[in-house]
Amino acid sequence: MDPIVKEFLILMTSTLLSLMIIFFVMTFLLYNPIKENVAKRQKHIDDNISSAEQMNSNSLKTSKKIEQKYNEIREEQKIVLENSKNEANELKTHIINQANQKAKKIIVQAQEEIEKQKESQKSEIESEIISLSSQIAEKILAKEISEKDNQKMISEFLDQIK
Amino acid sequence: MKINDSYVKAIYDLMVEEKNLDELIKLSKQLIQNFEEQPRIVDFLLDYSVDIKEKEEFLKKIVKNKNILNWFMILISDKEIKGIFIYLKKIIHKYNVENNISEGIIWTTKLLQSKEITQMEKIFSEKNNKKVHLENKIDKEIIGGIKVELDNKIWDNSVIGQLHNLVEKLIKEKN
Numbered sequence: 001m002d003p004i005v006k007e008f009l010i011l012m013t014s015t016l017l018s019l020m021i022i023f024f025v026m027t028f029l030l031y032n033p034i035k036e037n038v039a040k041r042q043k044h045i046d047d048n049i050s051s052a053e054q055m056n057s058n059s060l061k062t063s064k065k066i067e068q069k070y071n072e073i074r075e076e077q078k079i080v081l082e083n084s085k086n087e088a089n090e091l092k093t094h095i096i097n098q099a100n101q102k103a104k105k106i107i108v109q110a111q112e113e114i115e116k117q118k119e120s121q122k123s124e125i126e127s128e129i130i131s132l133s134s135q136i137a138e139k140i141l142a143k144e145i146s147e148k149d150n151q152k153m154i155s156e157f158l159d160q161i162k
Numbered sequence: 163m164k165i166n167d168s169y170v171k172a173i174y175d176l177m178v179e180e181k182n183l184d185e186l187i188k189l190s191k192q193l194i195q196n197f198e199e200q201p202r203i204v205d206f207l208l209d210y211s212v213d214i215k216e217k218e219e220f221l222k223k224i225v226k227n228k229n230i231l232n233w234f235m236i237l238i239s240d241k242e243i244k245g246i247f248i249y250l251k252k253i254i255h256k257y258n259v260e261n262n263i264s265e266g267i268i269w270t271t272k273l274l275q276s277k278e279i280t281q282m283e284k285i286f287s288e289k290n291n292k293k294v295h296l297e298n299k300i301d302k303e304i305i306g307g308i309k310v311e312l313d314n315k316i317w318d319n320s321v322i323g324q325l326h327n328l329v330e331k332l333i334k335e336k337n
Contacts, residue, residue, distance in 0.1 A: 145306040153307035157319040
């Protein structure tokens with residue numbers, strides 16, 4: 001065998017042997033701790049995932065509850081709004097009715113007032129006519145009344161008081 | 163106006179004692195008439211700028227009785243003269259009440275004869291069961307007829323009265 005090949009084979013064999021030794025040493029020193037770490041890491045991740053899933057599940061439940069509550073509130077709001085609308089409509093109708101009644105009353109009062117004023121004016125005019133007639137009569141009588149009439153009235157008075 | 167009845171009582175009682183009450187009543191009536199006809203007399207008596215002696219001299223001409231004159235001077239010095247109308251009327255009223263007398267006024271357009279007044283006084287005296295004195299005064303505004311005022315009552319048979327009654331009746335019927 002060629003020495004070079006022989007040397008090569010020896011070198012190769014020693015190299016392989018060295019590599020194997022290194023491999024076993026490395027495996028013993030590094031692989032197992034790393035494997036353990038990886039396993040721990042994996043567990044940690046799994047725990048986190050599980051926790052996250054739990055949280056997600058809780059969150060979904062809470063979300064559903066919130067949604068349900070929200071829907072309930074919406075329903076209540078709708079009812080309250082509906083009631084308020086009804087009350088507002090009733091109030092509106094009541095106010096309109098009252099306003100109409102008031103307006104009718106005002107119109108009736110105004111008509112009565114106008115009638116009263118008409119009557120009052122008529123009465124005033126009539127009183128004025130009577131007063132003027134009286135004044136005219138006074139002037140006529142002042143001229144027309146004679147001494148005889150005057151004496152007659154005094155005599156009548158004496159007869160009345162007797 | 164606050165009136166102190168003590169002034170009335172003082173002069174009234176004094177005149178009763180002196181048996182000069184009729185003079186006081188006559189003078190009171192005359193003074194009321196004078197003061198009504200000439201309100202300047204009262205103004206003169208009220209005027210604080212006029213000397214009190216001057217007022218006394220003036221009063222001496224119309225008031226002969228010394229006690230009545232003194233009474234006036236007291237009213238002046240006590241600043242009560244502004245109520246002289248009321249004091250004189252109260253004196254007459256007191257006299258009338260004590261003597262069961264009522265005083266009234268007959269309003270006519272011309273003065274009545276004294277026999278007519280006497281006749282009316284007699285009728286009203288009998289009706290009211292008291293002595294009635296009536297004074298006849300002229301009021302042209304009644305146009306004609308007669309109106310008598312006595313003890314806050316009015317008997318009206320005047321033209322103006324009848325006309326007013328007619329007007330009232332017309333207004334009542336109208337309403």
